[in-house]
Amino acid sequence: MQIELIVNDKSVTWDIEKDEFLADTLRAHGFLSVKKACDTSCCGLCTVWMDGKPVLSCSILSMRAHGKKITTIEGVAQAAEEFAHILTAEGAEQCGFCSPGFIMNVLAMKNELDNPTEDEIIHYLTGNLCRCTGYMGQLRAVKTYLGVA
Amino acid sequence: MQEVSLRNVGHSIPKIDGLSIxxxxxAYTEDLAMPQALVLKILRSPHAFAKIISIDTSKAELVEGVExxxxxxxxxxxxFTLAGQSYPEPSPYDRLILENVVRYVGDEVAIIAAVDxxxxxxxxxxxxxxxxxxxxVLDFEKAIGHPSVVHFEEDLTCNFDIGLHKEQNIVSSHEQAVGDVEKVLKDCEFIVxxxxxxxxxAHAMMETYRSFTYQDHMGRLVVVSSTQVPFHIKRQLARALQIPAAKIRVIKPRIGGGFGGKQTGAGDVFAALVTLRTGKPAMIIYDRQETFSCTTSRHAMRIKVRLGADADGFIRAIDLEVLSDTGAYGEHASTVLSCVGEYTLPLYNKTKAVRIxxxxxxxxxxxxxxxxxxxxxxxxxxxESAVNKLAERLAIDPTEIRLKNISQKGETFLTGHGVQLGSTALDRCIKKGREMVGWKxxxxxQTMSGAKIRGVGMAITMQGSGIANIGTASAEIRLTDDGNFALLIGATDMGTGCDTILSQMAAEVLEVPLDKIYVSAGDTDTSPFDPGSYASSTTYLAGTAVIKAAEELKGKILAQGAKFLGVSKEDVIFEELSVRRIGGEGEISLAKIAEQTILGMGNLQLAAMATHGSQxxxxxxxxxxxxxxxxxxxGKVDLIDYVAVVDCGTMINPNLARIQAEGGIVQGIGMALFEEVRYSNLGKMETNTFMQYKIPCRQDVGNVRIAFEESYEPSGPFGAKSIGEVVANTPSPAIVNAVYNAVGVQVHHLPVTPEKVFLEMLKQQ
Known part of the structure; x- marks a missing residue:
């Protein structure tokens, strides 16, 4: 079947299978920042935005993206890079495999929450797993990025 | 300590690949695979132990698109063995790529290669x-002498004697004893x-195991693998596939975490076999269930400890008796077993006898x-759990019993063959840590409001830096035609940042900015040999190899510059990217030296290569x-605060050292509180997704605080030791001890779950 959608501000028409998931469709079309790691919707690596809200692209059927606006890290490169510089200054990307999905959720949080507390930050980002860093460096980076103590 | 101020080493430089990834x-294996690569899936055994009587693939082969x-x-x-270890590997050659016997639920039965x-x-x-x-055989405590023999095949071999008795299900036996433990114990006032x-x-790295293979223009097998050990994978494939090693090239791209898991081969051999059979590119990606249930885990163990101390609180005897569950195949069985003692017994050296x-x-x-x-x-x-118990018996503060008993700089220890400790700041680590956590x-x-009680607990640990007399690392540095440097290393960055810190060391020695160095790493065709990133080796061994190569190259650049200036080598110095005559006129830039040596009539590309191993x-x-x-x-346990004070010698890159420490501590917290690989009574793994196997999320870790107490290791690069592994060890004993101090429950079986704590508290009442 065919779907029409907007990916990173460009209109596209893609042929997909009915049982295809958005993460796979995006990767097949070259959006290789989208990673998968769990198969059970609990790691957050595949996070992209659908109509501006963070979603897990591994568990959204691609047909559900018909008529929607999808954003990957490639589509918000400037804002993402601003945070990525802070993240890497902490060394808190480490293997980097979870970073794109994590960054997409951090940017979404910035859009959604004003001056979040530490608990709110941790709560918002808790679905983004990371096995390398132990989360503390990521928290430092997020706080620096948001300008909160 | 070094007095000179360093421009690269010791600075928190972001990773050179950080922003991109x-x-x-x-940059990762799957990203680099050809779109037309065949997709592999593995049919796996549903039985824990079975013989294949017949296997019929005829219907499956008729499916359109099956290759x-x-x-x-x-x-x-x-x-062969999947263990990534230096030849001759101490792991037994106990597997075939596929076999008519399956030895665990998930063991491979057939490989299917298809278009999608x-x-x-x-x-x-x-x-x-x-x-x-x-x-x-499911209960490892009943494995020895079990009527079922897991490996009954005749053609299982070992490179050397590791104490294998396969008819008894023993893959390896180990004994190391110095002094007479029984006699010393008998004389001790206190025995625990x-x-x-x-x-x-489970390692639970975010990028699951994966491998992509193809044949190049010469028919050689190219394997792009998410591995920590490209050179070992090459040798392993040569043996398993029975083809010459020269016909294999292994490339390690960026990899999404390893934690030791990727020191053991996984899907490489299956993809490689398909490519050899079909001549076509092939790709295998383990899904999360396969990653949990068909690769490797940490060895579960039973460890009996006996400690003896005299009336003054000196630990005089340590006796460890270990039973280690290596599962269906013997990867790393003998070495993990011996490391139980190797990296614990030297902690305390007031001993008169030790044994493992x-x-x-x-x-x-x-x-x-x-x-x-x-x-x-x-x-x-x-x-450390036993030492905490001993401290209680002796009524000595747990920090004081350590300070009294730990090995100090310049001292020897019983299992150390007379080698003196070159560096340690462990005493400072203990003192600083207890101050930070508010130990006194x-x-x-402390009893809190409601039904909450807080407790504190502690532990100390050590690891090694590389494997003495076995581990080696090589590095090559070339002055390139454009006046920059190519740093070629076999070391395997898995997110840890070794490409960056090794560049920092090269830049330091060469006295050039970091951006003049390009790293090319982890390709068995172009990198000099390195066993890979494991055994806490890379900073210590590869770092020293890089320093040696950089020093040699710098000497060559000075000599060549002096030659161009018409003076002797002693009359020049390297400054501001130029070779200058001391106190006189005349200089030649690095770019000019590169141009005049490599291009035109120079006929000389300056390069240096070094290999380093350590005794x-x-x-x-x-x-x-x-x-x-x-x-x-x-019985619920919340971690409020974790303080770890680390002595890794000199920190080459403080931020990267800190993030390694934080990550290792949190992985250790996971082991202490949440994580456990569990099996059903038929031997099927029950914890094969993140829904059943919980790793810490950011709400679980409380506050993790890291501090460093630097020492200077004379044998290390710029005084550095390792950091990658040592940081994983303290959380289990420290948290178990904190729970004990809070509510008097001693947990012997990890992890510390609310059920265990609650049931034990009930028993006490």
């Missing part, structure tokens, strides 16, 4: 296998005896393998302190 640039289906009939008959995943899965369902189901069960833990003995046994469960800490984690849990005010417990493996140290809050109504 954080932004999701294509080939391979079974045990299609593989070479030479046994859906086709491969469709074909898999059409394969008919008839099994003769055998009685499995206990048994501990560190569990199997034990067995690693085969069972019909997923194999165990290398995992960050490599036996030291298990051994530390047992020894908080030990042993010693200097230990890094950590003192870890946990503060927990226990809910006495439910």
């Amino acid at each position: 954080a932004m999701g640039k294509p 080939c289906i391979l079974t045990y009939k299609d593989v070479p008959k030479e046994r 995943e859906k086709t491969a899965l469709k074909a898999m369902k059409l394969i008919n296998v008839e099994y003769e189901v055998l009685e499995p 005896e206990d048994v501990y069960y560190p569990q199997a833990q 003995r034990g067995n690693a046994v085969y069972t019909n469960k997923m194999p165990a393998g290398a995992f960050r800490g490599y036996g030291a984690t298990q051994g530390t849990f047992a020894l 005010e908080k030990f042993p417990r 010693i493996s200097p230990p890094p140290y950590v003192a870890g302190f946990a503060e927990v809050e226990v809910d006495v109504e439910t």
